[in-house]
Amino acid sequence: MTDTLSKLTAKDFTSDQTPKWCPGCGDHAVLQQLKSAMAELGLKTEEVVVVSGIGCSSRLPYYISTYGVHGIHGRALPVASGLKTARPELSVWVGTGDGDALSIGGNHYIHAVRRNLDLNVILFNNEIYGLTKGQYSPTSKVGLKTVTSPNGVIDYPMNTIALTLGSGGTFVARVMDRDGKFMRDVFKRAAEHKGTSVVEIYQNCPIYNDGAFDVFTDRERKPDTTLYLEQGQPLIFGANKDKGIKLDGFNPIVVDLNNASVSRDDLWIHDEKDMVKANMLARFYDDPDASEDFLPRPFGIFYVEDRFVYEDALDKQIEAAQAKGEGTLEELLAGNNTWTI
Amino acid sequence: MVTSKTSVSVLFAGDSGDGMQLTGTQFANTVAVYGSDLNTFPNFPSEIRAPAGTISGVSGFQLQFGSESVYTPGAKFDVMIAMNAAALKANLKNLHHGGIIIANTDGFDAKNLNLSGYGEGNSPLEDGTLSDYTVFEVPVISLVRKALADTGLSTKNIDRCKNMFVLGILYWLYSLPIETTIETLKSKFKNKQDVADANIKAVQAGYNFGDETEMFSQHGRYEVGPAKKKPGVYRRVTGNEASAIGLTAAAKKAGLELFLGSYPITPASEILQTLSGLKKWGVKTFQAEDELAGVLTSIGASYGGALAATNTSGPGLALKSEALGLAMILEIPLVVINVQRGGPSTGLPTKPEQSDLFIAMFGRHGDAPVPVIAATSPVDCFYAAYEASKIAVEYMTPVICLTDGYLALSSEPMLVPSPEELASITPKFAKERKQDDPPYLPYKRDERNVRDWAIPGTSGLEHRIGGLEKQHETGNVSHDPLNHELMTKLRCEKVDRVADIIPDLAIDNGPEQGDLLVLGWGSTYGAIKIAVEEAIKGGCSVAHAHLRHIHPFPKNLGEILGNYKKVLMPENNSGQLIHLIRDKFQIEPIGFSKVQGLPFNEMEIEAKITDILKEL
Numbered sequence: 021m022t023d024t025l026s027k028l029t030a031k032d033f034t035s036d037q038t039p040k041w042c043p044g045c046g047d048h049a050v051l052q053q054l055k056s057a058m059a060e061l062g063l064k065t066e067e068v069v070v071v072s073g074i075g076c077s078s079r080l081p082y083y084i085s086t087y088g089v090h091g092i093h094g095r096a097l098p099v100a101s102g103l104k105t106a107r108p109e110l111s112v113w114v115g116t117g118d119g120d121a122l123s124i125g126g127n128h129y130i131h132a133v134r135r136n137l138d139l140n141v142i143l144f145n146n147e148i149y150g151l152t153k154g155q156y157s158p159t160s161k162v163g164l165k166t167v168t169s170p171n172g173v174i175d176y177p178m179n180t181i182a183l184t185l186g187s188g189g190t191f192v193a194r195v196m197d198r199d200g201k202f203m204r205d206v207f208k209r210a211a212e213h214k215g216t217s218v219v220e221i222y223q224n225c226p227i228y229n230d231g232a233f234d235v236f237t238d239r240e241r242k243p244d245t246t247l248y249l250e251q252g253q254p255l256i257f258g259a260n261k262d263k264g265i266k267l268d269g270f271n272p273i274v275v276d277l278n279n280a281s282v283s284r285d286d287l288w289i290h291d292e293k294d295m296v297k298a299n300m301l302a303r304f305y306d307d308p309d310a311s312e313d314f315l316p317r318p319f320g321i322f323y324v325e326d327r328f329v330y331e332d333a334l335d336k337q338i339e340a341a342q343a344k345g346e347g348t349l350e351e352l353l354a355g356n357n358t359w360t361i
Numbered sequence: 362m363v364t365s366k367t368s369v370s371v372l373f374a375g376d377s378g379d380g381m382q383l384t385g386t387q388f389a390n391t392v393a394v395y396g397s398d399l400n401t402f403p404n405f406p407s408e409i410r411a412p413a414g415t416i417s418g419v420s421g422f423q424l425q426f427g428s429e430s431v432y433t434p435g436a437k438f439d440v441m442i443a444m445n446a447a448a449l450k451a452n453l454k455n456l457h458h459g460g461i462i463i464a465n466t467d468g469f470d471a472k473n474l475n476l477s478g479y480g481e482g483n484s485p486l487e488d489g490t491l492s493d494y495t496v497f498e499v500p501v502i503s504l505v506r507k508a509l510a511d512t513g514l515s516t517k518n519i520d521r522c523k524n525m526f527v528l529g530i531l532y533w534l535y536s537l538p539i540e541t542t543i544e545t546l547k548s549k550f551k552n553k554q555d556v557a558d559a560n561i562k563a564v565q566a567g568y569n570f571g572d573e574t575e576m577f578s579q580h581g582r583y584e585v586g587p588a589k590k591k592p593g594v595y596r597r598v599t600g601n602e603a604s605a606i607g608l609t610a611a612a613k614k615a616g617l618e619l620f621l622g623s624y625p626i627t628p629a630s631e632i633l634q635t636l637s638g639l640k641k642w643g644v645k646t647f648q649a650e651d652e653l654a655g656v657l658t659s660i661g662a663s664y665g666g667a668l669a670a671t672n673t674s675g676p677g678l679a680l681k682s683e684a685l686g687l688a689m690i691l692e693i694p695l696v697v698i699n700v701q702r703g704g705p706s707t708g709l710p711t712k713p714e715q716s717d718l719f720i721a722m723f724g725r726h727g728d729a730p731v732p733v734i735a736a737t738s739p740v741d742c743f744y745a746a747y748e749a750s751k752i753a754v755e756y757m758t759p760v761i762c763l764t765d766g767y768l769a770l771s772s773e774p775m776l777v778p779s780p781e782e783l784a785s786i787t788p789k790f791a792k793e794r795k796q797d798d799p800p801y802l803p804y805k806r807d808e809r810n811v812r813d814w815a816i817p818g819t820s821g822l823e824h825r826i827g828g829l830e831k832q833h834e835t836g837n838v839s840h841d842p843l844n845h846e847l848m849t850k851l852r853c854e855k856v857d858r859v860a861d862i863i864p865d866l867a868i869d870n871g872p873e874q875g876d877l878l879v880l881g882w883g884s885t886y887g888a889i890k891i892a893v894e895e896a897i898k899g900g901c902s903v904a905h906a907h908l909r910h911i912h913p914f915p916k917n918l919g920e921i922l923g924n925y926k927k928v929l930m931p932e933n934n935s936g937q938l939i940h941l942i943r944d945k946f947q948i949e950p951i952g953f954s955k956v957q958g959l960p961f962n963e964m965e966i967e968a969k970i971t972d973i974l975k976e977l
Contacts, residue, residue: 035825037837066820071661074828081825082838087817089664090827091657092687098622098654102661102669103817105647106620110665110817128657131650334645341640349613349780352606352642355596358777359394361587 027062030055035085041076046197046223047144051083053200054113054142057207058086068111071100073120076151077144077223080115094125097132097141101330104137108331111211112138118145118159122178126158134188136215137330142207143220145180148229161307166228180220181322182302185295190325191217192298194318197224198237202248202319209321215329235308236317245308249301249320254287257316264288265315272300272315298323362581363536368427369585370435371531374452375444375468376413377405377420380524384442385422387528391541392426393597393774396587399426400739400887401772402434405711414476419451428586432738432887434771436962440534442527444468444501446477449485461495463530465523467502497576501526508566512559522563529567534577536584539564594777600742600768601628603775604698605635607746608670609642615754615786617668622647622658624677627710628766629700632672652680656697660684663693664826666790666816668750670696674766675704675717678724685759686725687828689852692804692812694753694788698746701765703958712958713767715883716934721761722912722941728849730856732756733912735763737886740775742768745909751786752859757811763911765933767960768884790814794821803836804848810855857913866915871897871904876977877970878925880950882908882938885931885961892966901974911938919946929953929973931966 033055041047058068068086072078074093081088087110091099096114104112121129121143132139148166149155155168159180163172184192191213195203203221210217222233236246243259255265262277264287275282291297301322306314371388373381382403389401404421411418425435440461443449445468456462464486471481485491486498505526509519525542532539543561550557571577598606612619623633623646637646645667649655656671663669673681678699688695701717703709721733732752736745742764749762791813794801803824806812815822824836832839833847870893871878881889886907893905906921908914922928922942928950930939936952943949953969955961 037825064820065823067818069664069817070825072827081827084825085823087823088825088827089661089691090825090829091660092683092828095653095657095684098649098657099661099664101654102620102622102647102658102663103665104661105645105658106618106662106667106669107665107817127650128654131654338640338643338645342643346643347639347641349610352609352613352639353780354594354777355598355606357390358594358596359396360594361396361590361592 028059028065030059033058033065033085035083037082039083040079042227044226045076046146046221046225047077049197049200050142050144050203050221050223051080053204054207055084057204057211060204061208061211063111067109068113069103070113070115071096071103072115073117073125074151075117075120075149077115077117078120080142094120094123095128096120097125097128097139100139101132101135101137104139105331105334108138108335112140114139114141116141116143118143118147118157118180119149122180122183123158130183130187133184133216133218135330136188136190136327138214139216140207140210141216141218143180143218144223145220146223146225146229147177147232148225150225150228154228161232164229179302179305182299182305184218185299185302185323189218189323190215190327191321192323193218193321194220194222196222196233196236196319199319206321213324215325215327241308245316247304247316247318249290249292249318249322251290251292251321254284254289256287272304274315292321292324295323295325363584364581366583366585367429368425368431369440369535369583370423370425370438372421372423372438372441372452372455374419374421374441374448375524376448377411377418378413379420379444380521381420381422381444384524384528385424387542387545388531389424389597389772390545391532391537392424393595394541395537396590397426397428397585398431398588398590399424399773400431400434402767403770412476414445414447414473416447416451416477419448421448421452426585428588430588431773432890433960433963436964442531444523444527446473446479446485450477450479456494458493459495461497462491463497463499463527465501465527466498467500495580499530499570504566504570505563509559509562512555512562514555514559518556519559522559525560525563526567526570529564529569530571532564533568533571534582536582539568590774591776595774596777597772598739598743598775599631599770599772600736600739600764601631601700601770602635603739603743604672604746604762604764605632605639607743608668608696608750609636609639609644610743610783611747611750611786612644612668613642614780614783615668615750615788617666617754617788619644620647620659620662620667620669621645622649622655622662622669622671624649624652624655624673626652626674626677628702628769629672629674629677629698631769632698632700652677653684656681656684656695659695660688660691660693663688663695664691664817666814668694668696668754670698670750672698672700674700674702675720676707678717678720682720682724685731686727686729688759689725689729689731690828691826692757692852693814694757695759696746696749696753697759697761698749699761699763700769701763709958711766713765713884713960714933714956714958715765715885716937716956717763718911718934718937721763728853730853730912731758732760732856732859733763734760734910735883735908736768737883737907737909739768739771739773743775747783751784752862754786754788755811755862756809756855756859757814758856763883765884788814790816791819791822793819802834804831805834806851809858809861810851860913860916863910863913863915865917866906866908866921868921869905869907870894872902873904874924875902875904876925876974877901877903877927877929878922879903879905879929879931879966879970880908880922880942881905881931882911885933888961888963888966889931891963892970895963895967896970901970903970903974908938911941914945922946922948926977927951927973929969931955931961931969933960
């Protein structure tokens with residue numbers, strides 16, 4: 021129940037159902053930040069719909085006190101797309117996972133992204149199937165041993181960010197479950213973006229794939245393995261902020277800012293409107309454990325583009341068709357070509 | 362000399378590029394405006410441009426018109442227009458003995474004879490093949506070129522008017538006015554004056570050719586009078602157009618927005634196409650990435666408060682199965698129009714069949730019944746779509762409305778109803794709640810087991826629903842065994858209770874009790890109607906009843922079945938409805954299957970009736 025006069029808090033977005041995720045699951049943190057973001061955005065509970073598919077993360081709607089639909093496996097995006105087309109004024113959020121969005125729902129994913137309805141997609145990527153108890157997913161790393169890959173995964177993993185950019189995404193971001201405030205700010209930017217916003221979350225599954233993202237979260241290693249994107253700022257990382265990324269022709273290279281011959285002015289400046297650079301950043305996909313010569317993994321907003329949204333374009337066509345008045349039932353029944361007996 | 366006829370069946374047959382569909386449509390419009398009853402059926406290959414001149418490239422448009430009610434495009438034709446040798450070869454078997462052939466002799470040259478398979482030097486026009494028919498040999502191309510020589514058009518463009526010349530001959534032969542077509546041509550080519558003039562000239566030239574040529578004047582003309590139809594305003598609709606209009610009318614009447622999520626599929630695509638052009642009525646169409654998204658976008662729109670529908674054909678219905686289970690357990694309104702075609706798998710995409718009844722009835726996992734209704738004629742597609750919408754909205758359930766490729770593409774005149782004549786459709790929306798009101802219960806039901814429709818955006822109704830089993834009333838996820846049994850029972854009973862608002866089954870024709878009942882469903886209506894009429898004229902004790910409501914059945918169906926010694930059930934499948942009847946009423950009807958990708962014709966059914974009654 022919403023009191024429209026006072027601004028809501030995260031608590032107002034909490035439903036009466038207790039989350040049934042495992043203790044230590046990254047989903048708890050995402051839920052908390054999502055509810056806070058909704059409150060800080062000034063949303064009302066009755067104007068929000070959270071739509072999900074199937075999987076651990078897809079239980080999300082039950083725990084938020086807004087409207088919600090828990091659909092079927094892989095199909096959250098078409099449900100959300102139909103809802104948003106019919107009711108453009110609603111704030112529609114989609115909770116989905118790596119299996120739900122990228123495997124069984126892969127076709128819906130690429131088409132929803134290109135269609136660019138004003139949806140906010142929260143993609144929980146834990147690189148594993150959790151709810152079905154530990155089979156590998158389309159984002160699992162090569163070599164990962166699971167119940168269905170006892171000798172190691174031989175499916176090459178999908179790069180969510182590259183796929184989303186390739187599908188025509190207009191808001192593409194990546195965050196980690198451990199980065200609470202950072203995640204919340206990206207959620208807010210995603211909501212404010214008019215179009216389909218995709219936020220991929222690296223989310224730890226403590227039961228079936230524990231530590232999948234340790235290389236990016238471990239206190240010692242994080243400074244060297246991660247790169248936080250800030251609009252208009254140079255790409256700098258490292259514990260002492262002494263490493264930078266520079267373009268050598270078309271090749272991004274890591275440079276040592278302690279080296280006197282390297283100037284900060286030569287560094288790559290992040291521009292979230294630059295599609296070419298966003299595509300290059302998406303390919304910063306090295307496994308830091310695989311070699312010493314790796315590029316850090318970027319987090320934050322890769323790319324933002326202002327492009328027309330589907331539901332507005334459709335409404336405009338309807339408005340144009342109704343410029344001389346809406347069709348009546350009589351006109352519909354009679355059609356254009358009648359005769360009288 | 363003018364001979365009067367009560368009905369005539371005509372086939373326009375030619376190459377895919379000869380404009381036969383357009384010609385047939387023009388003839389149908391003229392006949393309709395003239396006031397005869399009619400029924401049309403296009404017959405074209407699934408290939409868009411099959412090789413010209415070959416049998417597989419033949420495109421046909423069949424039509425029957427009459428001064429009495431017409432229910433089918435005719436089992437056989439009285440007259441056939443053959444624009445080339447292949448068209449003749451492909452269709453001769455369906456021409457009545459002694460029927461008329463108007464052959465374009467320019468389409469029987471050596472090349473066409475070879476392509477058609479007759480072979481050069483074996484022209485059926487010359488070798489006696491057609492001695493049992495009345496053949497009018499008309500060098501259409503040569504005559505059109507002569508008639509349009511002074512138009513200044515290129516030879517290629519002049520040749521394209523050949524179908525209008527043939528149409529002119531037909532208008533003369535059946536004493537029909539050419540004005541309707543002239544008006545259409547003027548408006549169709551209003552920006553191409555020279556093309557309009559040439560086509561009009563070709564129609565007139567054809568008409569005059571009939572009037573002035575000895576072979577025609579010696580044969581004489583025919584006349585089919587106007588039919589005694591209920592006075593009123595009429596339009597011509599195909600089944601697919603009627604389905605689209607029916608959905609839109611239902612939305613308007615219910616005060617809802619219409620949303621159609623869909624993926625193109627033969628022979629259902631015209632529903633999406635028609636609705637995408639109805640934006641003036643606020644219709645939103647969504648061409649989805651696949652069949653699954655077609656139905657799922659509709660589920661989303663329905664949750665949002667729209668009258669949501671999806672249209673498809675067999676392969677698409679199979680893909681939508683899981684989503685229909687979701688809609689069923691969510692208990693939201695959804696209309697699925699399934700235009701049946703030959704199956705299984707890709708089957709016969711352009712040919713009709715009634716073989717999706719089982720998947721409509723049972724094609725979902727779990728206990729997931731949905732109401733199933735079937736349209737009986739092109740016009741009835743309007744009323745069936747409308748009724749499906751009413752049931753869906755008023756019972757908060759998905760409804761499957763079955764039509765088929767035969768109804769979808771056939772056309773007939775429709776008496777335009779007034780808005781007041783259409784049944785009311787009343788959505789039951791949950792009302793906004795204030796802070797102190799008791800919590801909203803999304804799965805609280807009324808006396809019919811129907812829950813309210815709670816629309817996002819309404820304050821105080823925030824609720825979460827999904828495919829997981831729900832606790833009675835609260836809708837919260839529940840794995841309780843007895844709750845699951847209760848919810849399953851409540852959902853099934855709700856669908857059974859739809860029987861409370863569907864009308865009793867009526868005997869369409871024949872005695873209330875007797876030797877034989879012919880029980881049909883769907884598009885077999887016309888063929889059974891005529892067959893039973895004929896059998897009754899012949900003194901048989903036979904009646905016809907036609908099921909529109911397959912699930913649930915009308916309440917009096919069992920009683921009706923008991924009033925006859927035998928029940929005959931013709932179906933364009935291997936026997937599907939007969940299973941349901943046997944199961945429900947423990948009787949042993951006589952099945953009659955036709956699985957050829959072709960509708961029944963009345964003669965087949967009449968012969969079957971005669972056979973059965975002989976043995977009684």
